[in-house]
Amino acid sequence: MAAQKNRLKIRALVAGNWKMNGSKKDLSELRKLATAMKPTKSGGQVKAEVMICPPATLLPRMADVKAKGIALGGQDCHANINGAHTGDISAEMLKEAGAKAVIIGHSERRADHNESDKIVRAKVEAAHRAGLMAIMCIGESLKQRKAGETLKVVQGQLRGSLPDGCTAKNTVIAYEPVWAIGSGLTPSVEQVGEVHTALRKALMRRFGDEGAKTRILYGGSVKPANAEELMAVPHVNGALVGGASLKAQDFYGILKAYL
Numbered sequence: 001m002a003a004q005k006n007r008l009k010i011r012a013l014v015a016g017n018w019k020m021n022g023s024k025k026d027l028s029e030l031r032k033l034a035t036a037m038k039p040t041k042s043g044g045q046v047k048a049e050v051m052i053c054p055p056a057t058l059l060p061r062m063a064d065v066k067a068k069g070i071a072l073g074g075q076d077c078h079a080n081i082n083g084a085h086t087g088d089i090s091a092e093m094l095k096e097a098g099a100k101a102v103i104i105g106h107s108e109r110r111a112d113h114n115e116s117d118k119i120v121r122a123k124v125e126a127a128h129r130a131g132l133m134a135i136m137c138i139g140e141s142l143k144q145r146k147a148g149e150t151l152k153v154v155q156g157q158l159r160g161s162l163p164d165g166c167t168a169k170n171t172v173i174a175y176e177p178v179w180a181i182g183s184g185l186t187p188s189v190e191q192v193g194e195v196h197t198a199l200r201k202a203l204m205r206r207f208g209d210e211g212a213k214t215r216i217l218y219g220g221s222v223k224p225a226n227a228e229e230l231m232a233v234p235h236v237n238g239a240l241v242g243g244a245s246l247k248a249q250d251f252y253g254i255l256k257a258y259l
């Protein structure tokens, strides 16, 4: 498999971001996914770490399902431990509910909730404080890509959104071009490679060996049909998947890149 080359060095992570989707009945998708992932005589074992990030309401329910080999994550957290923040959830609460990780700084949060790099950085710190792995998202808009600003934009977001003390264990980067999210469009493998290589260099400059080992996921319209190709790009260490993570069959189709 083409994705094998990348996975030899760093264990990949494929995380499903359910966004504001899913209810009690969809717990069956988690069970189906766990069943599909069971190694059989004919099929091998998925080598990547697998995670589902459901809405917070489903997190404890999913934790009760105890789906073997599937970790859970939250989708956002507040920077504080507790307090008068109506509607918010702290990293500690997510951890208690069964999360191992939390997505932070998704472009939908940055756009819908005006989250700046500074706010994102404080949330990454909160995740680390709670013992959660932060999956920190960055990505350029179509306008920025067309203006040739992609590398400048993502490097700036990376610099501004990561606190000191990030390690390969407590932090994952997700490169998600805003124009590729939910659109069915994906950058070419060359474009993905260019960004991931630049991010790897920036991570190494700042975090040394930890930066060399930190996983950099690609996200934006990943589906079974393009997963193999995208996951084989140098410095792509997994995927953050939205729409195609909602159905076990589609998500497993993506995981097949890591069989």
Ligand code: PGA
Residues within 6 Å of the ligand: 017, 176, 180, 181, 182, 183, 184, 219, 220, 221, 222, 240, 241, 242, 243, 244
């Ligand atoms: P998509 O979303 O796979 O539906 O494009 C990816 C994401 O927003 O994480």
